[in-house]
Amino acid sequence: MKRLVAVLAMVSMPAMADIEVSNEKYHPDENGLSGIFSYDVTNNYDVAVSALDLRVVASTPGREVPWADNRGSIDIPGGVEPGETRTLKNRAPREADRAVSEGFDVVFDVEPMAAYDASGSAIE
Template sequence: MWSLFRLSALSLSVVVLAGCSEPRVDTSSMPAAVVSVEKVRESLPTYKRDEFDQALTIMAMSSFDGIDILNPQPLNAAEIAESANAHMHGLTGDEVIEKANEMLRNRRARERQQALNILSRLEEKQARAEHDREQRERVTLDSAEFYMSTSPYGALEPVIELAVTNGSDERLSQLSLSGVITTPGREAPWVDEAFYYVIPDGLAPGESAEWRLAPNRFGPWGNRDIPDGAQFDVTIEAIHDEEGNPLWDAPALSERQIERLEALRDEYGVMDDRSSE
């Protein structure tokens, strides 16, 4: 009798526990998902239901690429059921909420790391460009002159005279330059041409040299209408070492890259500031 009473009590407790178990989301089919989601929602306190709805939306939207789960748009029960996935199957209401929060934390962490990686790359690129610009500026054009000279045969020939100092630590073999000739009152330049000069025996660090170049007289440089005293401006576009390899040619950031860098710095700070973290 005592054993039968104990067995009956135990059986009753199992039934009670089974009856009190929390409802769980069932995504085995769309009808099951619709019914189970509603049951789980009703089992939650009123103050948790909005959070549950948002959590379901986040988990449903996570199945789609390109969807921003950090800013979820509300879905109805049918839409949730249609996009239901294994993330929510078998979970209680509280577990759904916690799972969604975990997904958001992971997504934010990934996006933060991606942003920091972009910030690091842009800062490194900017630093290389600044370093290379400073190195290029150590190779200076001390003077530049353009004029027409008369050849031994009586023909006018263009002449470019340059004085250059190599203030860098590299031996130079070639300069690529750009020359522009203008006069006041004339909108278009007389000449806007790129040219280069291969340096005989190279230009050693700390060394200066003067060169006399003879550009093609049949091209823009040979235009006889260029007046005496026209403004001649020369810039160094590229420099090559003694092996002929380009030196200090890292490009500057584009306008778009600068805007992106500034936005990331506003949000995350400068990478160097976190190097000690």
């Protein structure tokens, strides 16, 4: 239930300053059908982070409308300890794969919306 409340509330939540996301990259697969994107997550909290709610935008520079603008949750096996940076990977939205297959460049912007500690409670 805690996660449901956080997901409903994250629409209006500002980006989290204690979680830094950087180095977002798209990695198409060989046939262009199911690429992944990777990004570095740095935990500046004083507790480990076990999961994140994220907003992921896939867009092409110079285009006004993004290919995808999704929100979702990810569990982080092993977590991200205080002060640690880890590279995480997720499957790219199909719309981003389709854009790449049509010859467009796609960049990702990953914005943390909520973080959870080892017990699954939202970190304030």
